[in-house]
Amino acid sequence: MKVGIVEKPGVLKIAEREEPKVVGPQDVLIQVKRVGICGSDVHIRHGKNPFATYPRVWGHEFVGIVADAGPAVARIKKGDHVVVEPIVSCGRCYACRQGRPNICETLAVMGVHIDGGCQEYIVVPQEKAHRLPAKTPWDEAVLVEPFTIGAQACHRGNVQKGDYVLVMGAGTIGLTAVVNAKLAGAKVIASDLVDEKLHYAAQCGADWTINPQSQDLFAQVRQISGGMGSNVTIDAVCNQKSFEDAVEITSAAGRVVELSFNEQPSAIAPVGIIKKELAICGSRLQTHRFPIVIDHLEHGRLPLAGFVTKVFPLAEMVEAFDYVDKNNAGVRKVVISL
Ligand SMILES: NC(=O)c1ccc[n+]([C@@H]2O[C@H](COP(=O)([O-])OP(=O)(O)OC[C@H]3O[C@@H](n4cnc5c(N)ncnc54)[C@H](O)[C@@H]3O)[C@@H](O)[C@H]2O)c1
Ligand SMILES: [Zn+2]
Ligand SMILES: [Zn+2]
Incomplete structure (x- = not known):
């Protein structure tokens, strides 16, 4: 063979x-x-x-x-x-x-x-x-497998109905996070440097899209969320800066979900984490997400x-x-x- x-x-x-x-x-x-x-x-x-x-x-x-x-x-x-x-x-x-x-x-x-x-x-x-x-x-x-990655990111970030979820990066993985966050009932903001990717994100259900090259990401997210910042931020850009930005932009009591395999350190002051009691977590592959994604597939919920x-x-x-x-x-x- x-x-x-x-x-x-x-x-x-x-x-x-x-x-x-x-x-x-x-x-x-x-x-x-x-x-x-x-x-x-x-x-x-x-x-x-x-x-x-x-x-x-x-x-x-x-x-x-x-x-x-x-x-x-x-x-x-x-x-x-x-x-x-x-x-x-x-x-x-x-x-x-x-x-x-x-x-x-x-x-x-x-x-x-x-x-x-x-x-x-x-x-x-x-x-x-x-x-x-x-x-x-x-x-x-x-x-199905790539969509389990987005499902895991939402699971790790404990995405709840009504949450403002910022998905940074609308590559394949970011898009699967957008779809899963929408299925959880969240209000979803997607960012990417490429307008074509933002177009896909909107097709996948993102309620707002932001291109940080032409728009102020922080100001936009604050405005959309009534000043508080995103309740859950999923980092599917995966560089040092995106991790730092995710910690900065996330609201009090919020969750930061990191998908990066990047080995470069970021500079993040602990005070920013404790002040907001942020939960910062990694999301790797998936656990028990296959049956959930297959159920979505079976019922025509995945675009x-x-x-x-x-x-x-x-x-x-x-x-x-x-x-x-x-x-x-x-x-x-x-x-x-x-
Ligand atoms: N933890 C896991 O289980 C897991 C699984 C799969 C992939 N990953 C990681 O997730 C990341 C994303 O994977 P992918 O396949 O979607 O990659 P990708 O390259 O398709 O997507 C990254 C996207 O981020 C955008 N981007 C770059 N800089 C940006 C910025 N400053 N702001 C907004 N958007 C920006 C790019 O235009 C691109 O669309 C990779 O780093 C990959 O290693 C992690
Ligand atoms: Zn893969
Ligand atoms: Zn083991």
Whole structure:
């Protein structure tokens, strides 16, 4: 079978591998239909993801059909359409015992630490495969994983009905946060430097959009929120300045949700945090968000039509990654079809 692999930083190619088989009683074999290209896959290709090891079959956003199942598999059956939850955790460490396997001490993410979904067939334990409505087009189903990231950010920020939520950055992840915040009943402000991205954010339900290059972000957010600032700020820009701005702009009793993998320190004075009793938290991947997002999908609550910008066949995988590199402003999600 064919796999898409980053052999070493800078070397992305299609290779041949033996087709995997169901071994354990709880295993399912999945025929992969679509894999989404995420910013982190681009970083893995270019050797800029600090967690990745090589060679690596890339892909953590993938969907497919159950092609075979071990004798103890009960949750799903052959022929089901599924999305794979791409994280493997130990089940024993403190985080796992707290019900937070996404931050397990020995967390392994498919496509990052272990091989991922860009292969014609993959075997995963049944609990990693979530059933999808069979009627959902593959080019929409493949968006479930990215939408779990926005769902997690809203969960971590405890977004409540009526809250003013500022989503900084209307890239793919910011947009998924906008959609999830709207579904939670929040009033959503999105910021981005690119007007085209703000246009998408409005399409995704943002009530206000701000371009900090031509508008004063702080003044605008204060004005919209009646002077208090955003109650929840989700940082999907992810640089030192955006973290500092998020702490500054968030209201008393507010929450700052940080999505950044940035290793550069920010300069934030503690007094600004205690004065407002801010809760500043990280949000990494997701916990227990797949069933919630799939329910939204099933009930037509996600604005998915047109979210996938372009689909490339596996044979044109390298061109697809080049396309993402060259077209950042216009790209929401580029997908590989297998
Ligand atoms: N924590 C997690 O689980 C997790 C998961 C996925 C991605 N991420 C991180 O989230 C971030 C966003 O991912 P993405 O795929 O959406 O990236 P992206 O590059 O598509 O989006 C970033 C957006 O921020 C905008 N931007 C840049 N500077 C800005 C500024 N000063 N103000 C407003 N907007 C600005 C850009 O125009 C762009 O649209 C990345 O840093 C990524 O590593 C985190
Ligand atoms: Zn992703
Ligand atoms: Zn663990």
